[in-house]
Amino acid sequence: MELRHLRYFIAVAEELHFGNAAQRLNISQPPLSAQIKELEQNLNVQLLERTNRSVALTEAGEYLYELSVQMLARLEKETAILQEIDRGERGKIAIGFGGSVVFQILPRVLTLIKKQYPKLEIHVSQLTTKQQIQALLTGDIDLALLVPPVGEKELSTHPFYEEKFIVCLPKSHPLASSTGPIAMEDVSNEPLIISPREAGEGYFEAVRSLYVKSNTVMNIAQYSTEQQTMVSLVAAEFGISFVPESTSHIQHHNVVYKEIDVTHYKETVLTWHKHTQTPLVHGVVELLKTFKV
Known part of the structure; x- marks a missing residue:
């Protein structure tokens, strides 16, 4: 059974007239009759009751008609999806x-x-x-x-984008209430919480180069791969952390975020x-x- 058999059968089932169905399909009547007969032989089922004056669906024919309509509608839908996938839309x-x-x-x-x-x-x-x-x-x-x-x-x-580094300080830090940018020399050698090099060399090197640029001392006290954990460790007074500006969206009652006096970026x-x-x-x-x- 091929798709054309189903399309031909649907036309005959809806027209209940071979001549009208053939005209609808833009083919001649004898090949259409032959295709329907071939479909019945392949299925070993009588689909139509034919007389010289009329064509009617058998019970099996009615079932196949409903099934064929559903199958072709599903195929049309799935074909459209396939085309969307091929075009990169789905x-x-x-x-x-x-x-x-x-x-x-x-x-x-x-x-x-x-x-x-x-x-x-x-x-x-x-x-x-x-x-x-x-x-x-x-x-x-x-x-x-x-x-x-x-x-x-x-x-x-x-x-993709760049964002400036800022410093995250415990609220108890002497510089937490200061106004204006924090001077890097004022936090030189303070315990630092940083992402480990093995998790991402770029992030680690960006922070390290901040210290080099400002001629200050880097004193790593704790490692963390997650920004949320870094902030929590700062809140627990394990040290300070240099984080991208967007990290300031993590709000914690025991930390403050401050700008620094050196403009330095994290690249993505x-x-x-x-x-x-x-x-x-x-x-x-x-x-x-x-x-x-």
């Missing part, structure tokens, strides 16, 4: 992101994607930079918003695997290249 995409992206950037990114691709199923995962790179290489995620550098040749990057890049660009991934990459903070 499907699934997995996006990895770092901790600081979640507060301001991620909601705007997801809104932008959903507006352009309303039929897209998006999966997001919060991962360290190292985890994001590994997930891109294995195909577990399609895109990532991470802190460079990215040394893997299989991965492509595009500058859009990253994807250059050899696994489906039309959908390619489209989302091009869309996100237009993103403005």
